Amino acid sequence: MSHKSTDYNFAEIEPHWQKYWDENNTFHAPDASVKPKYYILDMFPYPSGSGLHIGHPEGYTASDILSRYKRAKGFNVLHPMGWDAFGLPAEQYAVQTGTHPAVTTEKNIQTFKRQIKQLGFALDWQREINTTDPKYYKWTQWIFLQIFKHGLAYVSDRPVWWCPALGTVLANEEVIDGKSERGSHPVERRALRQWVLKITAYAEKLLAGLDDVDWPDSTKRMQRAWIGRSEGVEITFDIDGMNEMLTVFTTRPDTLYGCTYMVVAPEHPLVQKLTVASQSAMVADYVKQAATKSDLDRTDLAKGKSGVFTGSYAINPVNGKKVPIWVADYVLMSYGTGAIMAVPAHDERDFEFAGKFGIEIIPVIAPLDGKEVKLPFCVDGKLVNSGKHDGLSTEDAKRAITQTLAEQKRGHATVNYKLRDWLFARQRYWGEPFPIVWVDESSYRQAASDKHSPVGSMLPPEPVTYKSQDGTIRYALPVPASELPVLLPKTDNYQPSGTGESPLANITEWVHVHFNIKTGQTVSAKDAKPNGGDWVAAARETNTMPQWAGSCWYHLRYIDPHNENALIDPKLEAYWSAPDFYIGGAEHAVLHLLYARFWHRFLFDIGVVKTAEPYKRLFHQGIILGEDGEKMSKSRGNVVNPDDIIREYGADSLRLYEMFLGPLEAMKPWSTRNIEGVFRFLKKSWREIIDQDGNMQSRISKDASEPAELTRCLHETIKKVGDDIENLRLNTAISQLMIFVNALSKAESVAYSTVRAFIQMLSCFAPHIGEELWNRIGEKESVSKADWPEFDPEKLVSDEAKIIIQVNGKLRGDITMKKDSGQATVIAAAKEQIKQHLDGKTIVKEIYVPNKIVNIVIK
Secondary structure, eight states: OOOOOSSOOHHHHHHHHHHHHHHHTTTOOOSSOSSOEEEEEEOOOOOOTTOOOTTHHHHHHHHHHHHHHHHHTTOEEEOOOEEOOOSHHHHHHHHHHOOOHHHHHHHHHHHHHHHHHHTTOOOOGGGOEETTSHHHHHHHHHHHHHHHHTTOEEEEEEEEEEETTTTEEEOGGGEETTEETTTOOBOEEEEEEEEEEOGGGGHHHHHHHGGGSBOOHHHHHHHHHHHOEEEEEEEEEEETTSSOEEEEEESOGGGGGGOOEEEEOTTOTTHHHHOOGGGHHHHHHHHHHHTTSOHHHHTOTTSOOOOEEEEEEEEOTTTOOEEEEEEOTTSOTTSTTSEEEEOGGGOHHHHHHHHHHTOOOOOOEEOTTOOOOOSSOOSOOEEOSOGGGTTOBHHHHHHHHHHHHHHTTSEEEEEEESOOOEEOOBSOSSSOBOSEEEEOHHHHHHHHTOTTSTTGGGOOSSOOEEEOTTSOEEEEEEOOGGGOOOOOOOOSOOSOOSSSSOGGGGOHHHHEEEEETTTOOEEETTSOOOSSTTEEEEEEOOOBOOTHHHHSSHHHHTTSTTOSSOSSOHHHHHHHOSOSEEEEEGGGTTHHHHHHHHHHHHHHHTTSOSOSSSOSBEEEEOOEEOTTSSOOOTTTTOOOOHHHHHHHHOHHHHHHHHHHSSOTTSOEEOOTTTHHHHHHHHHHHHHHHBOTTSSBOTTEETTOOOOHHHHHHHHHHHHHHHHHHHTTOHHHHHHHHHHHHHHHHHOSSEEHHHHHHHHHHHHHHSHHHHHHHHHHTTOOSOGGGSOOOOOOGGGGOOSEEEEEEEETTEEEEEEEEETTOOHHHHHHHHHHHTHHHHTTOOEEEEEEETTTEEEEEEO
16 A cells, blocks of 8 residues: 555545545446356435435445455345435425526435445445436336337326415425425325336236235335235216216125115216215315315225215115215225225214214124124124125125126126226426327328338337317327437426426427427427328427336446447346346335336346346345434434534444444434444454554464464354345354454454455445555555455364353353363352352252253352
8 A cells, every 4th residue: 555554544545545446447347257146136216416425325334244244255246326316395496496407416426326335335436327328218118118009008187286476386295284384385186298108017927026026014014005906896886867877896795785775986987977966066066175185095994074965875785775975085096997896884984974974874794703792893794685695704795796697797707906007207497308298189190001110010009199178189109229229308397387298398399390290200390291191290208217217227227337339238238137136215115016026027028138136036125214213303403414524533433333233124313422432343353463664563463373262253254244144144143243343352363364365254334444554565466356264164163162150040140161170170160150049058958950050049
């Protein structure tokens, strides 16, 4: 090294080795290697303006320790990093300040990158990706085109939060208690044109795939619950006096005779038809109020139930009874059919509603033991008040009533899912543009007539259309892969369009184009229309993709980040395959993972990848709380900036302390005061190896004869630290390293190989001091190139035993004795050790379990 500090000077050591790693591309993973591969993936960060917080390094440090260990164990390790950089915050900042999102995003990325490099992570920066880079989102658009081609994308009017005062669509997090976060204006639900992906077509595959991955059980349960597979019956009710029907899905057809009312969602398309004149004002007011509530508020079980009677009745198909139809906001149009049959005697929610509005309650399930039923009775039993089905068990009744409905053509068994199709559009500027243009019907049919042209070959089996409010029907045509990426236009105007559309709608020169329906070429409509009959007037899609889009497939792009001709080279995909280890916060346990699994499974189905699931092993690190035990937030004033900790204690201390706080998956509070402990450990490690002149201690040599206790401790440490890293018990691995340093401090003579092995282990956790010590003891190559030390099982066996001492069965102390010590010797030593407990007592019996326990019985 160029510097030669005599003490542990982290402020000098850490920048030196960070520069060394950068200049030597130390952690670049070659694509061709005889070594087995190991692919480690972190959930990549959103580069916010505030930079890294103290929670970010926790997961990154854990994955870094694992990557360094796997590299030492002979693996070709891929450990990349990138940026999930599209999204709402950058656009909001642009609206407020007039600074282009690309400018703020790039600035934020540089801050994050500086902070991450300061932490000494063994990352392959040659594979860095950025979701806002056109070279990246070109392939996000390409994947969307494949989804479009296979008929898994469509357009539909879907409810979004709309703020009339601001003239814009708001995200869920921008709405608080029915008002806009900015300005506190009233908001409402408004149906706007949205792209939707048919993730429901993959519901069964997404469920089945969970059996093939090594994930936390809690995450699998959440995924299964979100998909929500239910076996049940779809039942059709006629509407009294109308040529209309209501269809419901239920898992309890056995309770159909107890249906005493029905509920439709406020957004149900039949609400207006169902509402009689005398009820119209109340229903209209109720529907308007429901539009100001979120789905979460509406389905909150703790809230009081509300609803309005429409004045219409349905006909129960099994007994012909008239059933009143209500509108209530606890039913969502986005779940099931948007209508339910309500059985208040056997459902807590329906029971509460019926009680409030005085609706009839008819028990149709009774306990099997004949005891008096207490309503609501929500478990299995036998049928009563159910006509010819009385006496049947719940399961038998389900089959019998389903058969009756099928015979009447009023119902059939089916499978339903809680999972809804993915609303895949945002009315934002800062997102991936859709590779779609809209044309009239004749232009579409002309394009579709040529199945071999770039445009015609990418069309789905059925046209994707949209009918606007003026009745105009438009058709979606794909921009072919040869024309990608569709670039996000530069603009200084990020203000809302005022119509609910994206700000892109205001950039008319970008929106309106001449489009070649054979080749997919586009020319701005302000320019002269090219010659030839294949050019038509078209309008670009002005919605942008959600932030989820770029994070659905980034694990693949790390494998082949610079490929301009394909999303991924098949040979590289075959070599690196799916990540072997994926780590990130549990807050992404459902949506990100579900969406990524959907895209990856789709790419598997069309032959782009060879694995059905994207992530083999998943781990969720816990949350680091503030010193007050609360979640860190600016409003609480308990946020800890990692820059401050690094400045005072160094990055290695920060890394060690975050791992030493407790089990990696646990929630634990930060304590700046307690970081002193690991800082002292690093300084002690330095002093035990380096002398006052900055050189290796003279007691350390290749010829040294060290105590057997130190040798045994070394081999115990090698085994335990290796096992603990494999199982992510990183806090106990650090504890073992501390035990070893204590043993090292007692030895007057130490073998060079012992110190060398310790430095190798320490460098996984504290890489800067590890590299420095490695260099100081005379090693030439980076410690990251060294093989993991091997332990000798025979060295783990001690000729001494720790013997527990009991008096009348109660623990009173312990002693360490040679294993071949005789019984009399051991008992004598034990009695001397606990003589204060024996003084004045009569010994009745002395029991010795060899090398384990001495128990002295007294009276």
